[in-house]
Amino acid sequence: MKFSDFVSVDAIRPCVAANSKEGVIREMTQSLVDAEKIAAGEMDSIVKAIMKREDLGSTGIGRGVAVPHTKHPSVSRLVGTVAISEQGVDFESLDGEPVQLFFLLVSPPDRPGDHLRALENISRQLRDEAFCKTLKEAGGPQEVWRLLEDADAQSIAS
Amino acid sequence: MTIDQTENSMHETHSREVVVENEQGLHARPADLVAREAQRWESRIEFVGKAQRVDGKSILDLLTLAAEAGTHLVVEATGPDASEALDAIGSLFEQKFALSEEKTRTHTNNTKQEEQISSDSAGIKAATCEGVAERNTNS
Numbered sequence: 001m002k003f004s005d006f007v008s009v010d011a012i013r014p015c016v017a018a019n020s021k022e023g024v025i026r027e028m029t030q031s032l033v034d035a036e037k038i039a040a041g042e043m044d045s046i047v048k049a050i051m052k053r054e055d056l057g058s059t060g061i062g063r064g065v066a067v068p069h070t071k072h073p074s075v076s077r078l079v080g081t082v083a084i085s086e087q088g089v090d091f092e093s094l095d096g097e098p099v100q101l102f103f104l105l106v107s108p109p110d111r112p113g114d115h116l117r118a119l120e121n122i123s124r125q126l127r128d129e130a131f132c133k134t135l136k137e138a139g140g141p142q143e144v145w146r147l148l149e150d151a152d153a154q155s156i157a158s
Numbered sequence: 159m160t161i162d163q164t165e166n167s168m169h170e171t172h173s174r175e176v177v178v179e180n181e182q183g184l185h186a187r188p189a190d191l192v193a194r195e196a197q198r199w200e201s202r203i204e205f206v207g208k209a210q211r212v213d214g215k216s217i218l219d220l221l222t223l224a225a226e227a228g229t230h231l232v233v234e235a236t237g238p239d240a241s242e243a244l245d246a247i248g249s250l251f252e253q254k255f256a257l258s259e260e261k262t263r264t265h266t267n268n269t270k271q272e273e274q275i276s277s278d279s280a281g282i283k284a285a286t287c288e289g290v291a292e293r294n295t296n297s
Contacts, residue, residue, distance in 0.1 A: 056187060057187055057190055059186055061218060063218075094217070112181065112227070113226050115182075116184070116224045120221055120223070122221075
C-alpha cells in the first residue's frame with residue numbers, strides 16, 4: 001500500500017505546534033477532520049482510542065518516528081496523515097529519542113490487512129535514513145506530498 | 159539488514175517455522191514484542207518471509223514483513239544461544255504474542271489517559287514554524 005493510498009494531502013502538517021504526545025495526536029486528528037476524512041463528532045473518541053493504544057506501548061518505533069494509530073468503526077477505509085515537529089516531542093519512544101516524524105493511521109476494524117500493509121510501507125521507507133532526513137526538513141505540505149510520491153514511485157520501480 | 163557478527167558466524171544456524179496465529183497479524187505491538195524478545199539473545203536472529211529476510215531484532219524490519227494471520231515464517235538463529243532463542247520466539251508466536259487484542263483494550267487502565275486528555279493540547283506557544291502553525295491552528 002502506497003503513501004498516496006492513505007495519506008490525505010490536505011491533512012499534512014509539516015510544522016506541528018503541539019509539544020506533547022496527546023497534543024500532536026489531537027492536532028493530527030483535527031487535521032483529518034479539517035480534511036473531511038473523519039467526522040468532527042468522532043474526533044474525541046478517535047483521540048481517546050489512539051491514546052489508549054499508546055498506553056499499551058508507545059508507537060514511537062525509534063529513529064525519531066512514531067506511528068500513532070487505532071482501529072475505529074467510524075471510518076470505512078484506512079485514512080492517515082503525516083506531521084513533522086521541528087523541535088521533536090517526547091513520545092516515550094522505544095529508543096528514548098524525541099519524535100519529529102509522525103504517521104497517524106485510523107483504520108476500519110475489519111481490515112487488518114490494510115493496516116499491516118500501511119505499516120509495511122511506512123517502515124520500509126523509514127529504514128532509509130536519507131528519506132527520513134529530507135522529510136523532517138520539508139518546508140510545506142506540498143513538499144511533504146512530493147517526497148511521499150517520490151517514495152511511492154521508487155517502491156514501484158524497485 | 160544483516161549485521162556482520164563474526165563471532166556468531168562460527169556457530170551453526172538453527173531454524174524453525176512459526177505461524178502468525180492472531181487475527182490482526184504481525185502489527186506494531188507484536189512486532190515490538192518479538193523484537194524485544196530477539197534482542198535478549200546474543201545470537202543473530204533473522205526472519206525469512208516469502209520475498210525477504212529481515213533482522214528479527216528490528217521492529218521496522220519485522221513490520222516490513224506485513225505478515226497477516228496465517229502467514230508462515232522461518233526464523234533463523236545463529237550464535238551461542240540460538241536454540242534457546244528460537245524456543246523463546248517460537249513460544250511467543252504460539253501464545254499469539256500473549257495478547258488478546260480486544261481484551262487488552264478494554265482492560266486498559268483509564269486513569270493515566272484521563273489525565274493526559276485533560277491537559278491542554280494546544281501547545282501553540284511552542285510553535286517554531288510560525289506562519290504555518292498559525293494557519294494550522296486557525297483552520
